[in-house]
Amino acid sequence: MSDYQTFEHDVLVIGAGGAGLSAAVKASAAGVKVAVVSKSLLGKAHTVMAEGGMAAAMGNVDDRDNWKVHFADTMRGGQYLNNWRMAQLHAQEAPDRVRELEQWGAIFDRTKEGKILQRNFGGHRYPRLAHVGDRTGLEMIRTLQDHGIHQGIDFHMEVTILTLLMDAGRVVGAFGYDRERGRFRIFRANAIILATGGIGRAYKITSNSWEYTADGHALAYRAGAELLDMEFVQFHPTGMVWPPSVRGILVTEGVRGEGGVLRNKDGKRFMFEDIPANYKGQTADNEEEGWRYTQGDKEARRPPELLTRDHVARCIQREVREGRGSPHGGVFLDIAWIKERIPNAPDHIKRKLPSMYHQFKQLGDIDITKEAMEVGPTTHYMMGGVKVDAESQMSKVPGLFAAGECGAGLHGANRLGGNSLSDLLVFGHRAGQFAAKWAKEHTGGSVNNAQVEEAAREALAPFDREGGESPYAVHHDLQDLMQNLVGIVRVQKEMEQAVEGLQKLRARAEKVHVHGNREYNNGWHMAMDLPNMIEASEMIARSAIERKESRGAHFRDDFPDKTAEGASFNSIIKRGSNGEQVLERVPVTEMTAELKQIIEEMK
Template sequence: MADIDELQQFEHDVLVIGAGGAGLRAATECSNRGLNTGLICKSLLGKAHTVMAEGGMAAALGNVDSRDNWKIHFRDTMRGGKFLNQWRMAELHARMAPDCVRELEEWGAVFDRTPDGLISQRNFGGHRYPRLAHVGDRTGLEMIRTLQDHGIHQGIKVYMENKALGLLLDGDKIAGVLGLWRETGRFALFKAKAVIMATGGGGRAWRVTSNSWEYSGDGLAMAYHAGAELMDLEFTQFHPTGMVWPPSVRGTLVTEGVRGDGGILLNSKHERFMFNYIPERFASETADTEEEANLWLNGDKEARRPPELLTRDVVARAILAETEAGRGSPHGGAFLDIASQKPPDVIRRKLPSMYHQFKELAELDITREPMEVGPTMHYFMGGIRVDHDSQQTRVPGLFACGECAAGLHGANRLGGNSLSDLLVFGKLAGIGACEYAASLPSAPAPDAGQVQGLMRSATDILNRETGENPYSIHSDLQDLMQAKVGIIRNQAYLEEGLDGIDQLRTRTAGVKAHGTSQYNAGWHEALDLDPLLITSEAVARAALLRKESRGAHTRAEHEGENEEWGNRNIVTSKAADGSMQVQVVERPAPSEELRAIATATLEELEGTAS
């Protein structure tokens, strides 16, 4: 084993892990504030998961409907999250999102326009007014390219195709990161005063997912091993509309923008079934007849919103219930029909990448035929627990933002709140990390033994004589999580899931990658297994503990929301003996002002922006 002094070394004030929207925004903030900033990412720059976001970013600009303001955005976010969101984070998000969107425009983003030349906004599930700034259905691409093209001129040092293996500590403080160059298989030691996690979620633990290979829960696992807490992991969002056919694209995302622009959901009997699934909380603000839904679609501001635009948890469960009742589409989903609602040229203009995706991958013309869609594992509401203002974890010097952080979305995320989350909390994490780094009297020194240990466990996978195929272990995990920790959960399934995860962990201890260290896909797959298993276990343990159904977490034997559980978050951490510890924490009470806004009627909030 090499001496750590002989390792390739880099030094930064702040090191950001992950180059999606949150990571790029955080790195830009740090660099603009004069800090020496590094950014490492598993893929090439510009390929992170943000690029796949479609519908838009939510911000109460009020460009399309002037009745909108931050308070209504805040209220929608809390209601969508079933009041489990961290109040302060939802407030910061709603207040800051409009300026963050304007800033992105100043950096070069070219959003679709309103007739009078402002940033256009579209309707989306759970948002009371048209609120999503967008570019057709490729908003994520616009965001990542804008941040990338802006970021490369801000003095950030970018390390592409470098996988972070673990966080390094000096006592209890962050001291850096050990990285692995995917191209050569060489290690790199990054010394840093502060580290910002912006690594996204862990959807690759499920079989049917909209997530790419990168989503293996790396940041959650690294933070967990370093002593940080994870929170709300039982809330995993199954997006209601993933492709279901052909099999090789099962799970690929179909944007909620299809429904925002008028698409309707039908079962095999051609019934618009969402009218049968309107929850009590949303009944007064949702259309209960097709006539009213059509009025809304035609721009009648007094009409209530169609039930297809209910929150994602509700729509996903409805589609599942219809298929289980034998009213599904031929390949086990529901029909999503925009062809009967909008003319072909409008569909092609507003939803170009959906048109393209179905045409090329499913040989289906969405301007003429309905799509077949079903739920797909999409997003982690939960993640690393952070301070609401600084985004710091309980590990000094470790910050988190974007999907890998917990708090903003509560039990269910509204579509469009993710891209704005990345900008708002990327910026705040950047500020938090800068302030922390400036306050340190001297740079912490990474622990040599820890570096050696991380290198050894990585190279053992290559060096052992024989062992199991990493792809098989991952594939078995995906089947397990799909079957046991899916949309509808129960105690027996979750316990079986945890047993299965235990067995997979034993198998992972003997995993073997063949070949050399140079760009070895099997080795990289094997290295992702620990984070995938940590993440999966944390989700299953939290899901087992929460004995109610709220938002994206549904327990078959505990129907409906339970008031007591509405005041509790579930927090996961690594115990001294290395085992996973799960505990219930009481939620802090909100300020009176926020509580009043969250429970106010719309009429009380319209036109009260301040």
């Protein structure tokens, strides 16, 4: 046996964002020994960047809301490719999870009656997002962190997992290294929960932090899991576009929820011109009604700025392409205009959107209480990921679970804003619960020494190669390729080019050279992240080629309409016997009669 430091646990959680921490807290509460490994320090995961809130049908602001409405909204937003059972569980359990967070110390904004305040968001029929100003993700991660550190969980900060250790088809642990010293570590565990987040760093313009390198997607794939819905990448409509160094940083949908409007260079509210048929009935057809909606008028319908993200992003893209964009290639997002409607608007804006005020002031020299922001689409969220069982979150690989963004199913073809934070809580909770149960029932299994040695050798190879190129150069080219060829608007030929280009990048990534030693070496870390991003990028391109229609976040210029066939299947990718990606279609399963009826009633 290798003499690498070995840690023994029942459940290992990879990732310390909202899903990972929820899972760890729940698993440890079930009485098993839990460890969390994270690439960053505790409390720094990408969850901190979530702004708008967590969707939960608590009905605190509008008592017409309930889980059925939330379920129907989620399915409509996902264009009915969602795993309906997950959408049901999510809608039913989110309110309890939000209350639990409060009981662990979170302090939400309040209604006049003293209850948790809820705000409007795109695609949600009623004000549904429990929030704390525009820093809800920070509140969530800090609450889970401050609660979790007292639960007897072992935290391994700044550790990267390189491979999952397998024994006779089941997971028995993971192998990785600590980023500070570069020393290898073995983590033995009966169950593993992937909570590694998304893939955004494969794109050039993204709201995602450096950690989002598809680690969970790639680890699961190599271990034999199925990857679902990989063609669906969400481009958030509003990222910063200027100055260049901040391009892609998120501008919360909350701006529009609070009354912010989108205009082109001619000052026109272009969103009124393109309202999809299935949203016509619940969307305002004039500016006055839209404004009343944002101010809580229950009789009013929501403004078209609050249509789903996929649609808003494409409308913005169209304005820019047709020459009606803002000076730096975006459109205008204006919240300052509300001074025409309410007294003390600047103070109101600063109180409701403090981070946005701060962000634009400091990074863009723009005072959002006085002038409009420039915004454009940015890679934001991965709907696709590890295919899991709805109840337990276990993948096809025994003992391997996935929760949060790296899991898939809940969001279908497009995620609604606010459904991510609640997803992390609901399915993090479930994954923790079921992984603990699994771990108790499935002990034993042994670590394969040859697998460990092979992984160690591969990890160290970039130090020994002479003449290889820098991992940063390969990453740069990957980001350009994905941005240009598999972005918001897709066509067959470009995506085929992408698949070809990815093979070349794969070969280059296998030959990169890193300088220096193993101590906190960012270049080496990048070399380890690259194969994961390339693997996931290829899955995105291949699934996108296969879906010859436009649906949700997946838009094809050569097939601009939805098809009946497209509504009938989900895409799955798994690893073939020669290591190649194998694509399959699986039929969409039929909903229960009860759920069908809910969808019908909510139309």
